[in-house]
Amino acid sequence: QSVLTQPPSVSGAPGQRVTISCAGSSSNIGANYDVHWYQQLPGTAPKLLIYSNTNRPSGVPDRFSGSKSGTSASLAISGLQPEDEADYYCQSYGSSLGGFYVFGTGTKVTVL
Amino acid sequence: QVQLMESGGGLVKPGGSLRLSCAASGFTLSDYYMSWLRQAPGKGLEWVSLISSGPGTYTNYADSVKGRFTISRDNAKNSFYLQMNSLRVEDTALYYCARDPANGVGGWFDPWGQGTLVTVSS
Numbered sequence: 001q002s003v004l005t006q007p008p009s010v011s012g013a014p015g016q017r018v019t020i021s022c023a024g025s026s027s028n029i030g031a032n033y034d035v036h037w038y039q040q041l042p043g044t045a046p047k048l049l050i051y052s053n054t055n056r057p058s059g060v061p062d063r064f065s066g067s068k069s070g071t072s073a074s075l076a077i078s079g080l081q082p083e084d085e086a087d088y089y090c091q092s093y094g095s096s097l098g099g100f101y102v103f104g105t106g107t108k109v110t111v112l
Numbered sequence: 113q114v115q116l117m118e119s120g121g122g123l124v125k126p127g128g129s130l131r132l133s134c135a136a137s138g139f140t141l142s143d144y145y146m147s148w149l150r151q152a153p154g155k156g157l158e159w160v161s162l163i164s165s166g167p168g169t170y171t172n173y174a175d176s177v178k179g180r181f182t183i184s185r186d187n188a189k190n191s192f193y194l195q196m197n198s199l200r201v202e203d204t205a206l207y208y209c210a211r212d213p214a215n216g217v218g219g220w221f222d223p224w225g226q227g228t229l230v231t232v233s234s
């Protein structure tokens with residue numbers, strides 16, 4: 001049902017850098033619509049992590065960064081911390097005809 | 113402090129109805145596009161429905177709920193709602209309400225409520 005494709009899981013040791021990809025199409029990311037990222041810690045509601053491709057809301061550590069190119073986007077976590085272990089979702093615009101907002105399939109980040 | 117609080121979840125039989133509420137505090141709800149989203153147990157996030165800012169005359173629904181769910185808003189109560197009819201087992205999920213600060217195309221969700229659980233089972 002998800003329109004945007006993410007890897008199911010990524011892992012890294014503390015201090016390492018990991019990246020999460022978000023693959024879309026010419027109907028969403030490739031149509032120049034912005035990509036946003038959310039972090040969902042276990043048992044909690046999602047929290048905005050990155051908006052409009054590269055922007056961090058106040059309070060989000062600068063080890064989180066976003067990028068976008070063509071029909072895909074990426075979230076990078078530098079200096080991985082144990083508290084970064086969570087599910088991460090990308091999100092973009094779908095279309096006004098259905099699926100106005102679309103999400104990625106989600107990626108589980110495990111800190112080894 | 114900008115906050116959203118959902119209520120109204122519960123256990124309902126297939127074919128039944130339920131009305132979810134989302135109360136906003138710290139901001140004027142009618143200034144923003146507002147949405148309902150859901151997350152089935154162990155699954156990912158799914159957008160369900162939106163209501164536009166201002167008069168709230170523009171609404172939109174995911175194909176999976178179109179014709180069964182209705183979104184509405186009460187500006188006086190700074191709240192909005194999701195009326196869910198003809199519920200199916202596959203509607204079982206944690207339902208979140210969220211604000212779109214960008215108001216529409218290209219927008220995102222911030223903040224989110226804590227969620228209210230809807231279980232559809234016989």
